[in-house]
Amino acid sequence: MIHTAPPSISQSETVPQATPPTPPRKPTRRNLSWLGLVPFLGFALLFLILPVFYLVNGAFQTPDGRYSFETMLSLSAPEIAGSYGLSLKLSFASAAMGTVFGLILGYALLLGGLPSWVRRAFMTFSGVASNFAGVPLAFAFIATLGRLGLVTLVLRDVLGINIYAAGFSLFSFWGLTLTYLYFQLPLMVLMITPALEGLRPEWREAAESLGASRMQYVARVALPLLAPSVLGCFLLLFANAFGTLATIYALTSANYPVVPIVLFQQIRGNVLYNPNLGYALAVGMILIMGLSNTLYFILRRRAERWQK
Template sequence: MTDILHGPAPQPARRSLSLAWLGVVPFLAFALLFLILPTLQIITGAFRNPAGEFTLDNIANLFQPSILSAYWISIRISFASAFLGCLIGFLMAVAITIGGLPSWIRSPLLTFSGVASNFAGVPLAFAFLATFGRLGLVTLILRDWFGINIYGMGFNILSFSGLTLTYLFFQIPLMILIVTPALDGLKREWGEAAAILGATRFQYWRMVALPILWPTLLGTFALLFANAFGAVATAYALTGSSLSIVPILLFAQIRGDVLQDPHLGYALAFGMIVITGIANFVYIWLRSRAERWIK
């Protein structure tokens, strides 16, 4: 009787694969071919000898004094450029968000930051050589107009300080792009409430704003550290082999030199993956905490 009144029971709807997934197929293919598979090749190669047998010798060779020195120099350059990039970028972001600068400055600065944060490699190295090299524009202006010889004072573009300065060109814009939304998320009511309670501007920043922004700042520092640690094209084009950092040492082992050892190169890359992976994990974790604060 029920079947007659209501007709046949409805069939459960079949779940079909959404065509929207086709939009991410290029991304998934790109990630598989140029990220996942090469990373797996590096990891497996780091634990194999030329005969294809499992070994820990490649990892043990990472503790050679020359390789440890290269890692230490890379860590120092990455730390210095990340710290200065965070400090300068944060101050610039504060200036364009809540610092009272004219609003028309913000859009051009963010646009330039989007371009500069991805400007690296040979063009960036050439730009800094043409600017701060021994015959660079700024070097000659300081020497001829102001009597300041920066190379006589110990500066060298092909050195630790020179490479750190070059890295700042893309570190500062990246910091601006990341921290600006966090500064926009600071609610005006928090500042007004602090002022009503008698807090000075310094006390507001020390007790309210900076504690809220702290996870974002630390996370961005970790991201900038990883960004500098993995940079190879700019460092190689600028300094060549005059500065022994891990990316250049890795490039020499993979590309081929007198002491070519591809599997040692895999081990060097594996060490870089571990360090940058830890830095990126810290960034993601702290960024999630910062987003909960802003919400």
């Protein structure tokens, strides 16, 4: 009987190994975190995107419904261009003064060695005052600095200073600028606070160890670092003042022809009634404020480099 040897396994051949059984796949859970954005997206669609499309569509129409560039070209009319110029001047003046005085005040509160309770009290006041505008603010300034206001009468009867005889008027350019400062100044303090808190104490100590004075540190170290943040805050203050309507309307009874008042008169007025021109004015405001916000975001990204 012949016995045959079992077949040998060559080295080139591999023995197949059993693969472990794969566990059953669990059903993928849908990412529900995006649902939190649904209210915001709906709000933006209804009150931002669709109104902008409506305004742009109306700005390129004539009152009889015909599409034309005539309405947009009418923005170059002298009275319309003058209203834009007046709004730009008023916004620039209030934003510039708010930026300068707000930066000085914020620096004094955070880095000037004032007691902590002063800082907390003023920051609380700034949060309230930055949102205090419209008719209540106009009434407060009329009762304070109007022709028969409290401060006006005290200056006249006690100190013998008649500010209205000297040329001041609450309803003039500088009177309106002063009124705007009431909410521009605290808003600047709130916006510049994070940038001021980002200034590290060791930077000042290093500058002082090299022989720099306090003013040299501020001029050559702090201000160059704060410049993008300060310019960004200025742009936001400019946009904030450019779109203000209720305060100036209540103060001047629509007799100061800035762009928001002219727009209001074109849409809701009885004499000047041209809704399409009002839409064109609104589109011009959107372009100016959109440019300001775009430049702000660019400066903000640049400021975040040294704050990290």
